[in-house]
Amino acid sequence: MYTIEICHLYPEILNLYGDKGNITALKKRCEWRGIDVKIHNISLEDDFNPDNYDIIFIGGGQDYEQEIVKDDLLHKKGAAIKEAIEGNKVFLAICGGYQLLGKYYKTKEGKELEFLGALDFWTNGDEKRMIGNVIIECDFLKSESFDGKIVGFENHSGKTYLGKDITPLGKVIIGYGNNGEDGYEGAVYKNVYCSYLHGSLLPKNPAFTDFLLEKALNNKYKDFGTLPNLDDSFEMAARNSVINRLITSNKINKLRKIF
Numbered sequence: 703m704y705t706i707e708i709c710h711l712y713p714e715i716l717n718l719y720g721d722k723g724n725i726t727a728l729k730k731r732c733e734w735r736g737i738d739v740k741i742h743n744i745s746l747e748d749d750f751n752p753d754n755y756d757i758i759f760i761g762g763g764q765d766y767e768q769e770i771v772k773d774d775l776l777h778k779k780g781a782a783i784k785e786a787i788e789g790n791k792v793f794l795a796i797c798g799g800y801q802l803l804g805k806y807y808k809t810k811e812g813k814e815l816e817f818l819g820a821l822d823f824w825t826n827g828d829e830k831r832m833i834g835n836v837i838i839e840c841d842f843l844k845s846e847s848f849d850g851k852i853v854g855f856e857n858h859s860g861k862t863y864l865g866k867d868i869t870p871l872g873k874v875i876i877g878y879g880n881n882g883e884d885g886y887e888g889a890v891y892k893n894v895y896c897s898y899l900h901g902s903l904l905p906k907n908p909a910f911t912d913f914l915l916e917k918a919l920n921n922k923y924k925d926f927g928t929l930p931n932l933d934d935s936f937e938m939a940a941r942n943s944v945i946n947r948l949i950t951s952n953k954i955n956k957l958r959k960i961f
C-alpha cells in the first residue's frame with residue numbers, strides 16, 4: 703500500500719481564491735487510485751520537519767497576509783525549507799506563496815522586503831494589478847496525448863523576474879504571467895513548481911496534478927513508476943471550456959482592434 707504525506711503551509715492564512723482546492727485535487731487523485739493520503743496543516747509557530755512530507759504546498763495571499771507569515775517562514779521554517787528544496791522535495795507554491803520563496807519583494811514605494819531567498823527570482827510591486835484568466839504552455843507536461851496547456855486565474859500586483867538558476871513554468875498563451883513583459887509564467891527549480899495561477903490550479907489541470915504526484919511518489923518509492931490513468935472527462939471538459947472561451951474572446955478582441 704502506497705502512502706503520501708502532504709503538508710499545507712499556513713492553510714488558514716494563504717488560501718486566496720480557494721487555493722486549498724489544490725490539496726483536494728492531490729488528495730482525491732491519490733485516493734481514486736487506492737493511495738493512502740494524509741494532509742498535515744502547518745501554520746504559524748508550528749514545528750515543521752519537511753522529512754515528514756512528500757509534497758509541500760503554500761498558497762496565495764494578499765500583501766498583508768504575506769506580511770503575517772513572513773517572519774515565521776523566514777526565521778522559523780526557512781532553513782528547513784531551503785534544505786528540503788535542495789534535497790529535491792516536491793513543492794507547489796501559488797502566487798503570494800510563490801513570491802515569498804524569492805529573494806525580495808520591492809513595494810511600489812521602493813521599500814525592499816526580504817523574502818526567503820530560496821529561489822533565484824525577485825518581485826517588484828506595481829500600481830497596476832494583473833488580473834484575468836490565463837493559459838500557459840508547459841513543455842514538461844507535453845506528451846503524444848497532451849498539448850501541455852494549463853489554465854488558471856491570476857490577480858497580482860507583483861511583477862516577478864527570474865534569475866539565471868531557474869526556468870519558467872510555461873510560456874504565456876493568454877494572460878500576463880510573471881510580469882506582463884517577458885512572456886513567461888511561473889518558475890521551476892529542482893522539484894519546486896511555482897505559479898501565479900489560482901483557480902484553484904490543479905482541479906482543472908489533472909496532467910499537472912499527476913505530474914507532481916508521480917514526482918513525489920518516485921522520490922519516496924524508487925520503483926513506483928507512473929500512476930494508472932483515471933477518467934478525466936469532467937476535468938478536461940472544464941479545462942477545455944476555459945481554453946475555447948479564452949481563445950475565441952481573444953480572437954474577437956483582435957478583430958475589434960482591426961475593424
Ligand code: GLN
Nearest residue numbers: 762763765797798859860
Ligand atoms: N499579494 C501579492 C500580489 O498582489 C500576491 C497576490 C496573490 O497571492 N494573488 O502580487
